[in-house]
Amino acid sequence: MITFLTRRSLLAAPLLPVAAPAPTGPLPVVASFSIVADLVQQVGGEDVAVSSLVPPDGDPHVFQPRPGDLNRLRSAAVVVESGLGLEGWLSRMVQSSAFSGIRVTATAGIEPRRTGQGAHAVPDPHVWQDPRLAIQMVRQIAEGLGRADPARAGVYKLRGESYAARIRQEDAAIGGRWAAVPLARRRVITTHDAFAYYGARYGVTFLAAQGLSTEAEPSARALARLAAQMREQGLRTVFVENMTDPRIARAIAREAGATVGAKVYADSLSPPGGPAPTYLDMLRYNTDQFVGST
Secondary structure (H helix, E strand, O other): OOOOOHHHHHHHOOOOOOOOOOOOOEEEEEEHHHHHHHHHHHHHHHHEEEEOOOOOOOOOOOOOOOHHHHHHHHOEEEEOOOOOOOOHHHHHHHHOOOOEEEEOOOOOOOOEEEEHHHHHHHHHHOOHHHHHHHHHHHHHHHHHHHHOOHHHHHHHHHHHHHHHHHHHHHHHHHHHHOOOOOOHHHHEEEOOOOOHHHHHHHHHHHEEOOOOOOOOOOHHHHHHHHHHHHHHOOOOEEOOOOOOOHHHHHHHHHHOOEEEOOOOOOOOOOOOOOOOHHHHHHHHHHHHHHHOOO
């Protein structure tokens, strides 16, 4: 028997969902800065084409957009940021570029550490310094890439979990390194306050001349106080971060009779060929420097 459908019955029939077409090439993704870009690359693999707004050795706290950055945002399918107020400049760029894709905040759902008191307390955005929290960021990134590219969502999830396993292995190795150092000796001086999550994870006390952001210049009194602490506690090394002004570290070292140590990496990776071109390389390298100074 042949059934004839009238125009009315066709209009009344439920519409079946139509699968979004798979991208014809790698998914274009813009990341806010180099550490986030590496996490995206590890999850996305060959299925993404990632570029970073803040380049390696750049400072995401004080980033100034360059010519062409708005065009990169406009043509991206996904923008990935860390969040927690670190990239205050990104929302203005997204609005100016008329970006129409998916925006992913990698730290969504993470309860941050805070510094300051009461109404003046602000979140510490450097959550990737605790590998356990970096795993949560990886999962947010995998979920966001899957929303932008449903045909490969399962691939992103599997790749993200595989990368999370590698991060857990590195976390265990770093814990083993610090277990050999007595608690009383686990003290490190850096130029800005970017390692509190690392310190909480591995039982290390970090002292810093600058606060959470690199924008504020430390006062002479703050530098003198930090130098006095170093002398009292027998600390002989000040570490300078790759994206900060080394003059601060030199001033502290001069006042304390200490030396300036090797560069460490807090908010930015090194360029390819440097000591910390990936997130896992950064964790290993920083740990080598910190443990070696105790």
